[in-house]
Amino acid sequence: MKNTNWNSPTVQKxxxxxxxxxxxxxxxxxxxxxxxxxxxxxxxxxIVGAGGGQELxxxxxxxxxxxxxxxxxxxxxxxLARKRISYVSLKVDWQETTLDNISIKKQYDVVTCHLVLxxxxxxxxxxxxxxxxxxxxxxxxxxxxxxxxxxxKTLPFWIQHMKFYNISVADxxxxxxxxxxxxxxxxxxxxxxxxxRNGYETIIPYFKSYAIEAYVAKKGVKT
Numbered sequence: 001m002k003n004t005n006w007n008s009p010t011v012q013k014x015x016x017x018x019x020x021x022x023x024x025x026x027x028x029x030x031x032x033x034x035x036x037x038x039x040x041x042x043x044x045x046x047i048v049g050a051g052g053g054q055e056l057x058x059x060x061x062x063x064x065x066x067x068x069x070x071x072x073x074x075x076x077x078x079x080l081a082r083k084r085i086s087y088v089s090l091k092v093d094w095q096e097t098t099l100d101n102i103s104i105k106k107q108y109d110v111v112t113c114h115l116v117l118x119x120x121x122x123x124x125x126x127x128x129x130x131x132x133x134x135x136x137x138x139x140x141x142x143x144x145x146x147x148x149x150x151x152x153k154t155l156p157f158w159i160q161h162m163k164f165y166n167i168s169v170a171d172x173x174x175x176x177x178x179x180x181x182x183x184x185x186x187x188x189x190x191x192x193x194x195x196x197r198n199g200y201e202t203i204i205p206y207f208k209s210y211a212i213e214a215y216v217a218k219k220g221v222k223t
Contacts, residue, residue: 029114047069114144
């Protein structure tokens with residue numbers, strides 16, 4: 001949640017610390033799984049920001065026969081994901097790259113992008129356009145990020161929560177100072193506008209934890 005070098009060896013502690021920083025972290029993914037289970041039987045899934053392996057772990061246990069494209073620019077984070085799912089036999093295409101470097105035409109039943117967008121600045125709108133096009137008609141797109149409208153209102157409470165869970169005062173201060181420098185919250189209006197423009201008929205906020213919100217969007221038949 002702070003200015004992290006994703007290729008640093010310290011990312012090995014990512015799964016240990018992220019739950020202390022985001023209350024309900026696991027619930028966000030459990031709810032995602034419930035939504036998918038009630039909606040469709042996915043055969044092809046794209047995970048944008050797959051490093052750490054949380055999505056692969058949750059989805060792979062439920063859909064072991066599906067084909068996964070795991071996308072992340074960090075070699076260390078992808079290696080962490082590989083280790084987390086080492087006991088599960090999954091078909092995974094590991095892509096150490098960014099979204100704009102994969103096939104433009106390829107589409108998926110489910111696309112996920114959790115806790116990535118607030119690290120982007122000027123490229124945020126272009127990124128949303130690209131990821132919106134990766135979903136098949138009637139497919140699902142999951143996005144979570146720090147939201148602009150909620151940041152100011154909830155930041156003091158969020159910082160206090162982190163302190164409860166032994167996040168150091170120095171780390172909390174760095175996180176608070178990162179806004180508009182390395183952390184760039186996502187405006188809800190931008191998300192809604194781009195998804196609607198790309199043919200998503202249903203957009204539902206399904207999870208909230210202080211300034212972090214998660215959305216699921218279903219693409220219409222005709223786009």
